[in-house]
Amino acid sequence: MPEWAGFVGLTALLLFALLALARLSQDALSTDGSGAPAGSGGRQMGALDASDPTFPRFETAEAARQRRRLERTLEYDELSTGALLVNVALTQGLFGVLAVAGGFYFQIPLSAFGVTGDPLSTGLPALALGVAAGVGFWVGNELAAALADGFGVAFDESLRELLAPDSRAGWAVLLGGVLPTIAFVEELLFRAAAIGVTVAGLGAPPALMVVVSSAAFALGHGAQGRIGIVVTGVLGAGLAVLFVLTNSLLAVVVAHYLVNALELTVHEGLGVDRLDSLA
Numbered sequence: 001m002p003e004w005a006g007f008v009g010l011t012a013l014l015l016f017a018l019l020a021l022a023r024l025s026q027d028a029l030s031t032d033g034s035g036a037p038a039g040s041g042g043r044q045m046g047a048l049d050a051s052d053p054t055f056p057r058f059e060t061a062e063a064a065r066q067r068r069r070l071e072r073t074l075e076y077d078e079l080s081t082g083a084l085l086v087n088v089a090l091t092q093g094l095f096g097v098l099a100v101a102g103g104f105y106f107q108i109p110l111s112a113f114g115v116t117g118d119p120l121s122t123g124l125p126a127l128a129l130g131v132a133a134g135v136g137f138w139v140g141n142e143l144a145a146a147l148a149d150g151f152g153v154a155f156d157e158s159l160r161e162l163l164a165p166d167s168r169a170g171w172a173v174l175l176g177g178v179l180p181t182i183a184f185v186e187e188l189l190f191r192a193a194a195i196g197v198t199v200a201g202l203g204a205p206p207a208l209m210v211v212v213s214s215a216a217f218a219l220g221h222g223a224q225g226r227i228g229i230v231v232t233g234v235l236g237a238g239l240a241v242l243f244v245l246t247n248s249l250l251a252v253v254v255a256h257y258l259v260n261a262l263e264l265t266v267h268e269g270l271g272v273d274r275l276d277s278l279a
Helices: 002-030 061-075 081-105 124-150 158-163 168-202 206-219 222-246 249-269
Strands: none
Touching: 002 081, 002 168, 002 206, 081 168, 124 222, 124 249, 158 249, 168 206, 168 222, 168 249, 206 222, 222 249
């Protein structure tokens, strides 16, 4: 029991640190270099102004996307996409290393993390469930964004656009390195450790841990705006339920990765508008 409690304490510490860093990132994205809200009067000289008579009144989706990216480049000239990707990968990687090291130190069995010999945990069925769930969750995100837009609530896409690379090499790094790291580390902490270990070692009610982990997951994505927090919370609940039903870390990692990869490749890589923009 002391070993389980010790690892749960380490998990709580890591989650608190992760949420604190997410909050700092949210503050950095929501203000420009002068400390004023992004897009406000504190915007740096040279940013595009919609009140300018020369400002394009009709622009394609791709032109609008490029304009927003240029505006953010002018506002956050110290934050390049490459630097952001490196920062995310290193930060997430560090949290992952600490969690894995903690698991070894406290001698937590792999089964508590959702890694067993059951095909539904680590075999092809788990992989197939992860793919199906990932595509389904992404479609749900798209519908939620369209619904929010219908009620006049904007879906903040600034972080997604900042993460989008401008080169094939950048996309390879993003899809092959950064996004898998994010998916593995966040699922290891928010699902495997927060739910699997807590339930298996301390006898915590699974339903309660689903709610707690999903709320923490939502708060960790505050940079996506109010509607982003709600949508992410629902996504976190879906991933948590999937983990509880399958006891599969593989399934939730694959699902998480696909949601992020589809979001970026469809809208930023292929330039496809959201459903609400097509209406």
